[in-house]
Amino acid sequence: MTTIGAHPPRYVGAAGQPTVDSWQEGPHNRWTFAHLGEMLPTASVTRHFPAAPAAATERLDALAVPGLSQRLEESYTDAFLVLHRNNVIAEYYRPGFAPDDLHLVMSISKSMCGLVVGALVDSGDIVTSDRVVHYVPELAGSAYDGPTIQHVLDMAIHLNYSEDYMDPASEVQTHDRSSGWRTRRDGDPQDTYEFLTTLTGNGTVGRFQYCSANTDVLAWIIERVTGLRYSEALSKYLWSKLDADRDATITVDSSGFGFANGGVSCTARDLARVGRLMLDGGVGPAGRVVSEGWVRSILAGGDREAMADASFTGIHPQGSYTRQWWCTGNERGNVTGIGIYGQYLWIDPATDTVVVQLSTWPEPDSGHLHELQNQLLLDVSRSLDQPLASQEIPTEETAQESKETAA
Numbered sequence: 371m372t373t374i375g376a377h378p379p380r381y382v383g384a385a386g387q388p389t390v391d392s393w394q395e396g397p398h399n400r401w402t403f404a405h406l407g408e409m410l411p412t413a414s415v416t417r418h419f420p421a422a423p424a425a426a427t428e429r430l431d432a433l434a435v436p437g438l439s440q441r442l443e444e445s446y447t448d449a450f451l452v453l454h455r456n457n458v459i460a461e462y463y464r465p466g467f468a469p470d471d472l473h474l475v476m477s478i479s480k481s482m483c484g485l486v487v488g489a490l491v492d493s494g495d496i497v498t499s500d501r502v503v504h505y506v507p508e509l510a511g512s513a514y515d516g517p518t519i520q521h522v523l524d525m526a527i528h529l530n531y532s533e534d535y536m537d538p539a540s541e542v543q544t545h546d547r548s549s550g551w552r553t554r555r556d557g558d559p560q561d562t563y564e565f566l567t568t569l570t571g572n573g574t575v576g577r578f579q580y581c582s583a584n585t586d587v588l589a590w591i592i593e594r595v596t597g598l599r600y601s602e603a604l605s606k607y608l609w610s611k612l613d614a615d616r617d618a619t620i621t622v623d624s625s626g627f628g629f630a631n632g633g634v635s636c637t638a639r640d641l642a643r644v645g646r647l648m649l650d651g652g653v654g655p656a657g658r659v660v661s662e663g664w665v666r667s668i669l670a671g672g673d674r675e676a677m678a679d680a681s682f683t684g685i686h687p688q689g690s691y692t693r694q695w696w697c698t699g700n701e702r703g704n705v706t707g708i709g710i711y712g713q714y715l716w717i718d719p720a721t722d723t724v725v726v727q728l729s730t731w732p733e734p735d736s737g738h739l740h741e742l743q744n745q746l747l748l749d750v751s752r753s754l755d756q757p758l759a760s761q762e763i764p765t766e767e768t769a770q771e772s773k774e775t776a777a
C-alpha cells in the first residue's frame with residue numbers, strides 16, 4: 371500500500387484499500403466481488419466457443435494495395451481495419467483472433483490519456499502552463515518539480531529513465547515491476563505513484579525524450595483534479611463517448627492505479643472510433659470529448675526542433691510529438707498513436723481515414739518492422755486518394771457474411 375498522498379479510493383466510502391489478503395472480507399467485498407479483475411488475474415469465459423475462426427477473416431478487396439495480405443502476415447498482424455469516412459471498408463483478423471477480441475494497444479494508451487487531459491484543459495480543470503507540482507505536490511523534489519503540464523504532454527523533460535524494454539536494469543522495467551507488469555523485487559517501489567516520486571533528471575526541458583512515466587504523471591494529475599480513479603476518468607471522458615461495441619480494460623497496480631502509459635486493451639473497431647473522433651474535430655457519437663482546437667493542435671504537429679527520436683525521424687524526417695501523439699509531418703498530415711510490438715492507430719486526414727493495425731512482433735521495437743508497417747499504412751492511405759465510388763465497397767453487413775464464410 372502506498373504511503374504517499376491521498377489517492378481516489380477504489381470505491382466510495384472505502385475504509386482503507388482492499389488488498390490481496392483482505393478483499394474477501396466485508397466491507398471490501400461489497401466492491402471487490404463485483405470488481406475481481408482488479409484484485410486477481412482473471413480469464414474470460416467467452417460467450418462463443420470456439421471464440422475465433424481457425425482461418426483468417428479477410429476483407430481487403432476495396433484496397434488496391436499489392437501484396438497486402440502477405441504484408442499483414444509478415445508484420446505479425448492480429449487485427450487490421452480501415453475506417454474510411456464512416457465505413458469499415460477493409461478488415462483482417464489472423465486465424466484465432468476474432469473481431470470482438472480485445473487486444474493490448476500498449477502506448478496507444480498514451481494517446482487516449484492525452485485526450486482526457488485535453489478534455490480537462492477545455493473544462494478549465496487543468497492549465498497546461500501550470501507546473502506539475504501545483505497538482506501533485508508529492509512530486510516535489512523529483513524530476514517533475516519544475517516542468518509544466520505541456521512539457522509532460524510533449525515528453526520534453528530530461529529524465530534519468532531508460533526506455534530500453536529488454537534491459538532488466540532499465541527504469542522502464544522497474545516501472546513495470548512497480549505497476550504489477552513484472553514480479554516485484556526487494557527494494558522496488560510499492561506502486562506506480564511511489565515509483566514516479568523516485569525519478570530524477572538534469573533539470574532541463576524542451577528536448578523530446580520518450581518516457582512512459584510521463585503519461586502516468588498525467589494520469590495522476592487527472593485523478594487529482596477529478597477525484598476519480600484513472601480507469602473511471604478514462605471511461606467518463608473518453609470511452610463512454612465513443613458508442614463503443616465493448617468495454618475496454620486497463621491493467622491496475624496494487625493500489626488500483628490504471629496503467630495509463632500502456633495498459634489499455636480494446637477491439638480494433640473500438641480503437642478506430644478513437645481515431646474517428648480525431649477526424650471529427652473531437653466529437654464522438656455520444657458527445658464531445660475534446661475541443662476542436664486540441665485536435666487541431668495535434669494534427670498540426672509538434673515542435674520539430676525538439677524531436678530527438680532517430681528511429682521516428684529515420685522514417686518521418688519532419689516528425690514531432692505532441693500531446694501524446696506522434697506526428698509524421700509528411701505531406702498527408704498523418705498522425706499516429708504507436709505501441710511497442712506493432713500497434714498503430716493511424717490517422718489520414720487527407721482521405722478522412724483511420725487505419726488500425728494491431729500486431730504481436732516477437733520483439734518490442736524493430737526498425738525493420740516499424741518501416742514495414744509505416745510503408746503499409748502510407749500505401750493504404752495513398753490507395754484511397756482515388757475515389758472509391760466506382761467500386762463496390764462492402765458494408766459492415768457484408769463483413770458479417772465474410773466472417774461467417776471464413777468461419
Ligand SMILES: NCCCCCC(=O)NCCCCCC(=O)O
Nearest residue numbers: 476477582632681682708709710
Ligand atoms: N512498459 C509498459 C508499456 C510501455 C509501452 C511502451 C510503448 O508502447 N512505446 C511505444 C514506442 C514507440 C516508438 C516509436 C518510434 O520510435 O518510432
